[in-house]
Amino acid sequence: MQEEEQQKELQAEAEEQASPKQPAHVSAFRNAREIEARERREAEIEERERQKREEEAAYQAREEYAKELHEDKVDLIRLKQGVISDSDKVFPEQEAPKKYTLRQKIGNWFYHSKWWLGIAAFCTVVGAFLIYDFVTRKDPDVSILILTDNVYVYNGSDDLCMWLEGMCGDYNEDGKTYVQSVYIPVSKEEMEGGSSYSSANNTQLMVQMETSTCMLVMANSDADEYLQPELIFEDMERLYPDCPLAEGYKLKIAGTVFEEQLHLEEPLTEDTYLAIRIPVERMSSKEDMQESYDRAKMLLDQLVPQLTAEKGANDHE
Numbered sequence: 616m617q618e619e620e621q622q623k624e625l626q627a628e629a630e631e632q633a634s635p636k637q638p639a640h641v642s643a644f645r646n647a648r649e650i651e652a653r654e655r656r657e658a659e660i661e662e663r664e665r666q667k668r669e670e671e672a673a674y675q676a677r678e679e680y681a682k683e684l685h686e687d688k689v690d691l692i693r694l695k696q697g698v699i700s701d702s703d704k705v706f707p708e709q710e711a712p713k714k715y716t717l718r719q720k721i722g723n724w725f726y727h728s729k730w731w732l733g734i735a736a737f738c739t740v741v742g743a744f745l746i747y748d749f750v751t752r753k754d755p756d757v758s759i760l761i762l763t764d765n766v767y768v769y770n771g772s773d774d775l776c777m778w779l780e781g782m783c784g785d786y787n788e789d790g791k792t793y794v795q796s797v798y799i800p801v802s803k804e805e806m807e808g809g810s811s812y813s814s815a816n817n818t819q820l821m822v823q824m825e826t827s828t829c830m831l832v833m834a835n836s837d838a839d840e841y842l843q844p845e846l847i848f849e850d851m852e853r854l855y856p857d858c859p860l861a862e863g864y865k866l867k868i869a870g871t872v873f874e875e876q877l878h879l880e881e882p883l884t885e886d887t888y889l890a891i892r893i894p895v896e897r898m899s900s901k902e903d904m905q906e907s908y909d910r911a912k913m914l915l916d917q918l919v920p921q922l923t924a925e926k927g928a929n930d931h932e
Contacts, residue, residue, distance in 0.1 A: 755795035756786040757914045758907075760829035762820070762838040763887065764802035771877035772796040778876040782917035786910045794914075797829050801838040817841075827899035829892075831911040833868070836886040848890040854912075855919050864890050866915075871922045891915060 725732065757779070761768060776794040785792050799819055806816055820841060823829055834842065842848075848864035860867045865888035868874060874883050891911055894904035 754787055754789060755793045756783050757831060757910050758795040758797060758829040759831045759833060760823055761796055761798045762801040762832065762834040762842075764800040764805055764837065765881075765883075767879045767881055768833075768877055768883075769798045769800075771879060772798060774878055775873075775876050779914065779918070782921075783914050786913065797823065799823070801834070801841060803837070803840075806841060822898075824892075825898035827894075827903040827907040830894070830904070830907045831915065832890045832892060834888065834890065835884055844890065847892055849893055851890070854891075854915075858919055858923050860919075860922055862888075866890065866919070866922070868922065873918075873922060889915070889918075 759776075759779070761772060773796075776796050779794040780792050783792055783794050799816055801816070801820065806813055806820075824842075824847070832848070834844075844864050851858070851861035851864055851866045855861045855866070858866070860871070867885075867888050869883040869885050869887050873889070874887075877883075892908065894901065894908040897904070899907075
C-alpha cells in the first residue's frame with residue numbers, strides 16, 4: 616500500500632511539473648470575471664424575484680377587484696328581484712351633512728384661524744404702538760449731552776431742560792419748544808470697569824460723537840480723557856470774546872445760574888464746563904451737523920448773557 620501511495624505522489628508531481636504555470640495576473644483577471652459573473656447572476660435572480668412579487672401583487676389586486684365586481688352584480692340582481700331592499704355596496708351609505716348654528720360656525724372659524732388671528736393681532740399692536748409713538752413723539756429743538764459721573768446732575772436734568780426751554784425757540788417749527796438731555800456717566804471707573812455697563816457707556820459716547828443729535832455738551836476734566844476736546848469743540852474765547860467765563864473751548868458754569876437750575880445737593884466741580892461741537896462730516900451728514908450746530912449756537916447765544924450777568928453780579932458783591 617505504501618508503495619502504491621508513493622507512486623501516486625510521484626505521478627502527481629510529474630504531472631504538475633509537466634503542466635505550464637499560468638501568470639499571476641491571468642488568475643486575478645479570471646477571478647474578477649468570475650466575481651462579476653456571480654454578482655450579475657445574483658442581480659438577475661433578485662430582479663426576477665421582484666418581478667414575481669409584483670406580478671403576484673397585481674394578480675391579487677385583480678382578483679379582489681373582480682370579486683368586488685361580482686358581489687356588486689349579485690347585489691344588483693337581488694335588488695332588482697326584490698330579494699333585498701338595500702345594499703351598502705351598490706348604494707354606499709352617505710352621512711348626512713351636519714348643520715351648524717351661527718354660533719358654532721363662528722367658533723369653528725376662529726378655531727381654524729387662530730394662528731392667522733394671532734399674527735394679525737400682533738401686527739396690529741405693533742403698528743398701533745409705532746403710530747402712537749410717531750404722533751406723540753416730540754422732536755427736540757436742542758439736545759444737550761451731559762458727560763459727568765454725578766447722579767445729582769442726572770436727577771436735576773429735567774429742571775435744567777425746562778429752564779433752557781424758556782430761552783429756546785421753536786427751531787424745528789413743529790409748534791412746540793422742547794429741550795432734551797442725554798446723560799452718560801463718564802469717569803474712569805464707568806468707562807474702564809470692564810463690565811457690559813462700561814461697554815455700553817463707551818458705545819453710547821461713540822455714537823453721540825458721530826451723530827448730530829447733541830451738539831451742546833456739558834462735561835468736566837474726567838470726560839476730557841475720552842473726547843479729545845481741543846479737536847472737537849469750538850473755541851469759546853473766539854465765539855464770546857467778552858465773556859469772562861470763556862476759557863479756550865470751555866465755558867465755565869460752576870457757581871453760575873446754570874448750576875442753580877440743577878438744584879444740586881452738592882456744587883459742581885470747578886472744572887465743569889459747557890462746550891459746542893464743531894460740525895464735521897461723520898455718521899451724520901455735514902448738513903445735519905450744521906443744522907444742529909446752528910440750533911445749539913442760538914440757544915447758547917441766549918444763555919451766555921445770563922451767565923455773564925450772574926457772574927458780574929457775584930463779582931460786584
